Amino acid sequence: MRVAILDGYTDEPAGLGVPPYLGTHPRYAYGAARAAGATEVRYVPVERVRSGDVDLNRFDVVVGICGVHTPGKYLGARPADLSEMLRILSEVDAVTVLGGPAAQSGHGRVGGELPETEVEGVDVIARGDVEAVVYDLVSEGSPEAVDPDRRRSIEELREYSVKGAPAAREHVDYPDAVIAELxxxxxxxxxxxxxxxxxxxxxxxxxxEFRPPEDVVEEVKALYKVGVRRFRVGRQPCVFSYMAEGIGETERPRPNPEAVEKLFRGICxxxxxxxxxxxxxxxxxxxxxxxxxxxxxxxxxxxxxxxxxxxxxxxxxxxxxxxxxxxxxxxxxxxxxxxxxxxxxxxxxxxxxxxxxxxxxxxxxxxxxxxxxxxxxxxxxxxxxxxxxxxxxxxxxxxxxxxxxxxxxxxxxxxxxxxxxxxxxxxxxxxxxxxxxxxxxxVLPKGTVLRRLRVEPREPEFARQVGSYPVACRLLAEREPGEWVDGLVVGHGARSVEVIPLPVRREDGPDVLAKLPGVGKKEALDAFLKGRRPRVPYALRSWFAF
Incomplete structure (x- = not known):
């Protein structure tokens, strides 16, 4: 059985899955299909369907995953809304599954609710866990044999999470920028x-229901083995309450530093x-x-x-x-x-x-x-x-x-x-x-140098570090989409900073040179016209590519 995991991207209060993030839902569904014995499993970002690069009709099962519960502005990709996902699934000549937050409680900026039992063009609505549904579907071979409300166990997830790691290789930001949600x-x-x-x-x-630290560490090990170098422990309501003492007795349980250290030490x-x-x-x-x-x-x-x-x-x-x-x-x-x-x-x-x-x-x-x-x-x-x-x-x-x-x-x-x-x-x-x-x-006064900024592929006038809530940096000079640069903070907006990309190039122009510390307009123009570096302290010479 050939299975496609179509990732329309997800955004939940406890879990990110919009690029550069690779969410848990598609990864675990991918792992479940492999665990159930599928002959071929393919992770397919929705962009590759939009562009026509992937033909979903060659698969026996297509699992569509989407759902935005905490809408925001996305620089990395455009999540599929429920109507787009349903349209794609309805046009596929295969057994179709709808999974993720949209299948569990709807999708949208003002909430939403799916019909009670059926959606036209979808064979199974995974109201439980999509990975459990995928495992049962591949194992049994028939939608009628599947319980759409079934939840997976911690034991099942132990296998799915490890076998789902190779999905990362097909992510749009693999290998340099993909960040795996844990x-x-x-x-x-x-x-x-x-x-x-x-x-x-x-x-x-x-x-x-806590996952043992060893299980999360094994998942990271598998992801690291396929080339993932960025991780976010984001799928939980409170990281300080991981394995805390007093769960079920108080809503403010006592944090467990030993358990948290065991987890993070194991990851590293x-x-x-x-x-x-x-x-x-x-x-x-x-x-x-x-x-x-x-x-x-x-x-x-x-x-x-x-x-x-x-x-x-x-x-x-x-x-x-x-x-x-x-x-x-x-x-x-x-x-x-x-x-x-x-x-x-x-x-x-x-x-x-x-x-x-x-x-x-x-x-x-x-x-x-x-x-x-x-x-x-x-x-x-x-x-x-x-x-x-x-x-x-x-x-x-x-x-x-x-x-x-x-x-x-x-x-x-x-x-x-x-x-x-x-x-x-x-x-x-x-x-x-x-x-x-x-x-x-x-947090970021003028003169701060931010390292390892990635120029946004879809909005190259901005660059960001890859991680949790990275600061949007408006570039004062053009750089190629996807390029990695450092940035010198020279100004502030409401939610973004203005940066000069480093190293500075001569073609960035005198206006950019003039914003460097200690370089005025006259010196910047003279340096630009003569093709030389502006006069700056010796320690700052590494900022220039000319």
Whole structure:
């Protein structure tokens, strides 16, 4: 049986799969097909179907994976929406499977719900785990023999994750820029109370089920063997709660530094020449409640991780009344401030690539149950205080709520968002214009040199490092798409920095030369016309290619 895993890309609150990321869903489905004995398994990025490079009709089974639950702006690729994926699957002469977040709870910027049991042109909707469905389909050979709601076990995943590693070779950013997303657990420690009003993690997975460190390490070993050098431990609601003590007894379990160190030490042992090792989500309430253990985990992330790492705090709002109505993580602003200080005090120093080793990020959600004018006044007030205190935060993300079926927010829809549409827009402007620029200048002052920036293939006027929430760098001189450069920070926008690509070339022109430290317009023009380097300190001569 020949199987194609069609990756339309995914973006979830706990898991990234849009290039340069390679998500867990397509990789595990690929591994499941191999484990079940498929004669041929092919990972197919959706771009290669759009361009006509791959004919899906030569396969017996086509598994389409897509679903964007946390929409954003993507520089690396354009995710397939549900309608595009369904169109592709309906035109294929093969057994078709729809998997990923879109199959489990819909897709889109305002939520979505699939029909109860059938979608035209799709033989199986994998409402459980797509990898479990793929394994059963390939093993049994018939869609009728498949339970679309089946979940895979930790034991099954042990095999699928290793056998899915070769999918990386077909990724659009392989080998230099692909970054493999890694899962440590599903479910949330806050399952006791039902979790946040808008989150799908508790309704879908419930109590956390941790993967043993050895399993994740074996997965990394397999990925490293096929050439992957970048990894993100991002598929979990809170990295500080991995194998924490008190799960099922408290929603703020005591972090387990020993388990976290065993995991990251193991990753670095089997991937000794890795280039990127980052993480994602963390619950600031857990860090604030257990600062000693959390500080030890932050040290682990700095010791084994790479600079530019970000732990995203799900704050959502500082309005305590709205927080209670939506059963959010945090009870007060002071908890968040304490968590910021714990992380930044350990990871705030600058690493080899120009970025601080480890800083927090803040996530806000607009359209929460019960919000009003006071909610946004309070959020602005606290953010002003955060700036005045001099706290270091890598980035702030503000997004509109997506009301998915099965969540409490799914019963309310977007009515709170619609009621506060103007306030939402004003709050986003406030963050972008008054907060983001200050925080960015604090993290990346002028004169910072950022190493290993990749010029974006789709938008070559920008370049970024490959990792969690990389800073967008607007290039002041042209470079080739996909080229690797260093960049000198010379200016700031709201969410991006202006950089001069290094080494500087003569053809970059006098306007670029004039922005270099200590080089004025007159010296820049004279150097350009004479074809010489501007007069700069000896230590800066390596910045020039002429």
């Amino acid at each position: 899962e440590t657990y599903r479910g949330c420690p806050r399952f006791l109370s039902g979790g946040c009003s808008f989150c799908t993690e508790v309704p879908r997975y419930g109590e956390p 042992t089997v991937a000794p020449d890795l280039v990127t090792l980052h993480v994602d989500n963390a619950n600031p309430a857990v860090i604030a409640e257990h600062p000693v253990e959390s500080r030890e985990i932050a040290k682990v992330l700095v010791r084994y991780g790479t600079p530019g790492n970000v732990v995203a705090f799900g704050v959502e709002t500082f309005d305590e009344r709205v927080a209670r109505k939506n059963n959010l993580n945090v009870e007060s602003k002071e908890e968040v401030f304490r968590a910021i200080e714990v992380v930044a005090s350990v990871g705030g120093y600058r690493g080899w690539n120009g970025m601080p080793y480890l800083l927090p990020g803040l996530n806000f959600v607009c359209g929460l149950i019960g919000e009003n004018r006071e909610r946004y006044r309070r959020d602005e007030e606290v953010l002003r205080e955060l700036v005045e205190r001099g706290l270091r935060v890598r980035r702030i993300n503000v997004r509109n709520v997506v009301p998915f079926p099965g969540t409490e927010m799914g019963e309310h829809g977007t009515k709170w968002l619609e009621r506060n549409r103007e306030r939402v827009a004003a709050f986003k402007r406030f963050v972008r214009e008054e907060v983001d620029p200050v925080l960015l200048r604090r």
